[in-house]
Amino acid sequence: MTTGQAEPWTVLRLLEWTTQFFKKRGFESPRLDAEVLLAEARGSSRIDLYTAFNQEPTPEVREAFRELVRRRGEGTPVAYLVGHKEFYSLDLRVSEATLIPRPETEHVVIEALDQAKAWRAAGRATERPLRIVDCCTGSGAIAVAIAKNLPECEVTATDLSPEALEIASYNIHQHQLDDRVRAVVGDLLEPIPAEPAIDIICSNPPYVSQSEYDALAAEVREHEPQMALLAGPRGTEVIERLVAEAAVRLVPGGRLILELSPMIADASQQLVEQHGGYEATKFIKDLAGHRRVLSTTRAE
Known part of the structure; x- marks a missing residue:
């Protein structure tokens, strides 16, 4: 997720890169993890990502996302990174x-x-x-x-x-x-x-x-x-x-x-x-x- 690439770091590209990164670490749900963390960094819902694939997140959002990805890569569970988890259709x-x-x-x-x-x-x-x-x-x-x-x-x-x-x-x-x-x-x-x-x-x-x-x-x-x-x-x-x-x-x-x-x-x-x-x-x-x-x- 460096910034020197000619191709812009859109929402979709960030998700694709992070999914592959998590796959290499053997995580069970790499795409889901990537979506949850990017939504957290953007302050949005996961659903909102699907209408924002071509958007370029701000540098602040990318930095927040980079930190979440780093911690997830070290093994911290996604639920602890975002502070909540769905259970029986309830957000806890x-x-x-x-x-x-x-x-x-x-x-x-x-x-x-x-x-x-x-x-x-x-x-x-x-x-x-x-x-x-x-x-x-x-x-x-x-x-x-x-x-x-x-x-x-x-x-x-x-x-x-x-x-x-x-x-x-x-x-x-x-x-x-x-x-x-x-x-x-x-x-x-x-x-x-x-x-x-x-x-x-x-x-x-x-x-x-x-x-x-x-x-x-x-x-x-x-x-x-x-x-x-x-x-x-x-x-x-x-x-x-x-x-x-x-x-x-x-x-x-x-x-x-x-x-x-x-x-x-x-x-x-x-x-x-x-x-x-x-x-x-x-x-x-x-x-x-x-x-x-x-x-x-x-x-x-």
Whole structure:
């Protein structure tokens, strides 16, 4: 992207050059990354780029774009460079204090909404809002998406990281959910009052084992928060605690919904079955066909 070329650096040429640059670095979506970063540098939407292919960005825009491309080339995720990420058709702020929301986690939201509808259809708890907890909320993605799509609920989002909860609180406010979603610092269900009991507990907890963590792509391992990823040697350490805590905090018939790694699906199912306080356990598969979400009911 030097300025000494006779051919002008139009929007299209910048995109084409950057796409090839990112391809050489093995990025999964080089063209998308280039478009998102150029739109950020221009202060525009990605759609606007398609009507501006022949335009020449100002030197200031090119310099801002050059810096974004440099940092992306060094491995910084695009979501952290632009400060936001789409999740369940919602725009959410993210930072290096939070995980980047991923499509797999949307399966947790879908399962929670399905269970809530089934709960209401069965005529349960019709006199009050459904009580939902999102443990290890991070950016608040699960809590915000559920509350946005389920007006008849109240959500409490917990996380150990005050920095993550600042981001979650921002997203809650941005989506005008302050009256129904609250973010509190604490470990899993510890900050939730013992009464009233909870109808649905959701979580995308740390579930990466030490061996998996060591093998993660540098882009993830070096930028996303370790405490939100690494569970311990086995990968099931946090899930085991949450299975035990949820069993005494859910109402009878309440639902526990956990995202997990396919690598620990069998071990997680065994933890639920060995506990003895759950029934109707099932897995939801992701688009690749892997068991990604465990959903189980507290025994009546």
